[in-house]
Amino acid sequence: xxxxxxxxxxxxxxxxxxxxxxxxxxxxxxxxxxxxxxxxxxxxxxxxxxxxxxxxxxxxxxxxxxxxxxx
Numbered sequence: 843x844x845x846x847x848x849x850x851x852x853x854x855x856x857x858x859x860x861x862x863x864x865x866x867x868x869x870x871x872x873x874x875x876x877x878x879x880x881x882x883x884x885x886x887x888x889x890x891x892x893x894x895x896x897x898x899x900x901x902x903x904x905x906x907x908x909x910x911x912x913x
Contacts, residue, residue, distance in 0.1 A: 851871065854867060854868050861877050862876055863876075
């Protein structure tokens with residue numbers, strides 16, 4: 843699920859192209875996300891290195907069941 847922050851600019855257009863979801867916003871910005879969620883996970887894990895411990899997860903996202911992010 844894609845969620846925009848409440849104060850984000852309005853969405854002007856959305857398209858899927860070559861494995862990416864592309865979005866243009868009313869303030870002139872553009873955003874792109876890979877359509878494959880595992881690709882997003884691999885990218886985040888490569889940038890941040892270590893995954894969260896279960897205690898860190900529960901502190902940061904209470905009420906959401908713990909998942910192994912990079913392992």
